[in-house]
Amino acid sequence: MMDLRPWFRKHLDLRPHAQAVIKEDLKQYYFSHYLCSMLLATINNNNSNGLTTAKH
Numbered sequence: 001m002m003d004l005r006p007w008f009r010k011h012l013d014l015r016p017h018a019q020a021v022i023k024e025d026l027k028q029y030y031f032s033h034y035l036c037s038m039l040l041a042t043i044n045n046n047n048s049n050g051l052t053t054a055k056h
Helices: 005-012 018-048
Strands: none
Touching: none
16 A cells, blocks of 8 residues: 655645635545446456456
């Protein structure tokens, strides 16, 4: 897990709505992370089912 403390320090001394901005950022971060995991899981399943993915 990457260290988010410097990132938080940088964001927390911003405008009053910074808290909301951080929440949105985190939501997007976790959402994209979740999508990536789903994608990888799907690819792995396909591979084990005998389907091939393009590898160069």
